[in-house]
Amino acid sequence: MDIANELGQIYSDALSEVVYTVSGIKLQVDCRESNKDFDEVIGVMYLQGNKTGMLFVTANEPDVKILCSHMIGTPVAEIEADEIDDTMCELVNMTAGSAKLRLSNTDYMFSLLQPFVIKGKDVSIVTKRITKVESGTLSDGNISIRFKVVY
């Protein structure tokens, strides 16, 4: 199997599996444009290995609140700012961990580093020296989560 051609599917599968396991929310591939009216929360992780890359997992703040509410059982209105950040850090962390397992014994195997969060409205991420980009949007019709992996 040519792993390079499968990367998008591997990260997409990892993200949807993680979200389903921690929240019970079943996401599917969605091609609609994301809503730019809300603050975006982006979980980021460096992928350090033979192929160095970065993984970005993005959702609008209201969607992160819904996800967090499902995870910890707290009503959406009571979700606090630090819990929004933590949710996206954990989401990118678990997605990377799950993808790492799927990429064992390939050139794309990597070490897990500390995730971090970028927040803002209509954020653009510009990365240089990109050789490969895979991205996708997953949704259950209620919440929408995007991923982008660059090498």
Add this chain to the structure above:
Amino acid sequence: MKILIVDDSSVMRKVIKAAADVLDLSTEEAQDGIEALEILSQRYEEIDLVLLDWNMPGKTGFEVLEEIKSNDKMKSIPVMMVTTEGHKTSIVAAVRAGADNYLVKPFTIDELESKIVECIGKGGGA
């Protein structure tokens, strides 16, 4: 029985605490390895199980595990690694360092509860 939850994520600490509540176990929380070791060094006799994240700023969960298992007063406390590090080499390294159990994130609440019960059974010597 009391569980020490060590994770830099407040969300993960809440998820784990919810499982402990279902099992009627009391909990204490540490947001990093240094705080966890402070709690354990002062009150190790009160802690029946440590649930330890691996990737944390400051001291990693693996370093904390090594310190717990090399300390005569703390080493009998069961430690379960709760981490995204699901690769075989990480699991083997943790077990060699003395981890009593290992749970890979993401997990369901049922899986977590079952692992906690497993650990307490082992460590409690019931």
